[in-house]
Amino acid sequence: MxxxxxxxxxxxxxxxxxxxxxxxxxxxxxxxxxxxxxxxxxxxxxxxxxxxxxxxxxxxxxxxxxxxxxxxxxxxxxxxxxxxxxxxxxxxxxxxxxxxxxxxxxxxxxxxxxxxxxxxxxxxxxxxxxxxxxxxxxxxxxxxxxxxxxxxxxxxxxxxxxxxxxxxxxxxxxxxxxxxxxxxxxxxxxxxxxxxxxxxxxxxxxxxxxxxxxxxxxxxxxxxxxxxxxxxxxREWIDNIYLPSYHFRLQEAHRYVTHKLKTLKVPFLNRGSGLYVWINLKQYLKSCTFEEELLLHHRFLDHKLILSSGKTFMCKEPGWFRLVFAARPHLLRSGEWS
The missing domain is CATH 3.40.640.10 (Type I PLP-dependent aspartate aminotransferase-like (Major domain))
Structure with a gap:
């Protein structure tokens, strides 16, 4: 027992x-x-x-x-x-x-x-x-x-x-x-x-x-x-206050980030759950290798952006990254989207 x-x-x-x-x-x-x-x-x-x-x-x-x-x-x-x-x-x-x-x-x-x-x-x-x-x-x-x-x-x-x-x-x-x-x-x-x-x-x-x-x-x-x-x-607070606010904020953040990705012509998986978007940045690699993926990851870090590289998720294709969008609007807007 x-x-x-x-x-x-x-x-x-x-x-x-x-x-x-x-x-x-x-x-x-x-x-x-x-x-x-x-x-x-x-x-x-x-x-x-x-x-x-x-x-x-x-x-x-x-x-x-x-x-x-x-x-x-x-x-x-x-x-x-x-x-x-x-x-x-x-x-x-x-x-x-x-x-x-x-x-x-x-x-x-x-x-x-x-x-x-x-x-x-x-x-x-x-x-x-x-x-x-x-x-x-x-x-x-x-x-x-x-x-x-x-x-x-x-x-x-x-x-x-x-x-x-x-x-x-x-x-x-x-x-x-x-x-x-x-x-x-x-x-x-x-x-x-x-x-x-x-x-x-x-x-x-x-x-x-x-x-x-x-x-x-x-x-x-x-x-x-x-x-x-x-x-x-x-449950009253969870159902009537927390979850509606939580889901609304996720929707708004997801909408903002995916709009930016579409504008930049960055392919991504458009799903409706979680705190992240799976994005394809192969076009920004000099060669499609995990070494180049790591270099791109470090370039993001140099600009104070944390995008988890695909290799950390055991992805077999170089160039994929996880972008977490669950942040306050002013933090999302502060990212360099160009």
Missing amino acids: TSRKCLVLRKEVARFLTFYCKTPELLDPENVVILNGCSAVFSALAMVLCDPGEAFLVPTPSHGGFAFSTHLYAKVKLVPVHLESQVSANGYPFQLTVDKLEQALLGAKIEGKKVRGLVLINPQNPLGDIYSQESMMEYLEFAKNLHVIVDEMYMLSVFDEAITFHSVLSMKSLPDPNRTHVIWGTSKDFCISGFRFGALYTHNREVASAMSCFGYLHSISGIAQYKLRQLLQD
């Missing part, structure tokens, strides 16, 4: 996720594990699920912190499922398909790597894609003999009203509930990364019990627990 620590907060997290993930039944607080940040959750989960040298499949480009987190405790490897910018028939850029997952899994087996799980981010970072229920079910069916870790860090950061986010916890029939694990935290959706809060929800009590042991090293302060509980239980 999970630790008694954080019991009150775990109950509130279970209620919160039940409501905002639209789960078919109430989530059990005993299946909630709380640690000091989602990176801590991911690192601990890698150690619980894998032996050293085993691997996770991860579609790329993807959050660069995974590479550090998986290696930190358990020396778990990442097998990239490379997605391509070139659009196939009836497809879209950087589309994840079961075929690509199967190719990556086969390649890993040929190389002698033991794959234990699949890591998915939904909404995706850095692409901004939101997986449909149909697509998610296809990925879960593919991975029915693997553990699936679904990072839903940006689930409340979908600002396009035409797009509906579906949590994997909302799905009534999972291929293997005991191997499906969901990570969420407040650092992105509530912009409070300093609170160092990360939560895992898993139907697997053995995994939850093992994960709870990491609370000895990765607990969060009692003050932070109290404040987080107050935040998560105030």
Whole structure:
């Protein structure tokens, strides 16, 4: 059974996720594990699920912190499922398909790597894609003999009203509930990364019990627990004040930045979630190499602009960057757009 620590907060997290993930039944607080940040959750989960040298499949480009987190405790490897910018028939850029997952899994087996799980981010970072229920079910069916870790860090950061986010916890029939694990935290959706809060929800009590042991090293302060509980239980404020303001500000910032990108004829993925835009700056590279990509990255730094290079997201194509637009209007306007 999970630790008694954080019991009150775990109950509130279970209620919160039940409501905002639209789960078919109430989530059990005993299946909630709380640690000091989602990176801590991911690192601990890698150690619980894998032996050293085993691997996770991860579609790329993807959050660069995974590479550090998986290696930190358990020396778990990442097998990239490379997605391509070139659009196939009836497809879209950087589309994840079961075929690509199967190719990556086969390649890993040929190389002698033991794959234990699949890591998915939904909404995706850095692409901004939101997986449909149909697509998610296809990925879960593919991975029915693997553990699936679904990072839903940006689930409340979908600002396009035409797009509906579906949590994997909302799905009534999972291929293997005991191997499906969901990570969420407040650092992105509530912009409070300093609170160092990360939560895992898993139907697997053995995994939850093992994960709870990491609370000895990765607990969060009692003050932070109290404040987080107050935040998560105030749905009236969240629904009527915070989320409308948050989404409006993201819409305005996204509209401003994408308008500038269109004016400069810079290709980008036009999505409606997250805090960032995935942009193509290949035209500004002298040659299409990661060395040139790094030089361009440093030129931006020289002008006090931080654009994360594609290589940090394990992108196989040089020239792609993540531009974070979640900033106050005067800061966006202060950028040099010429």
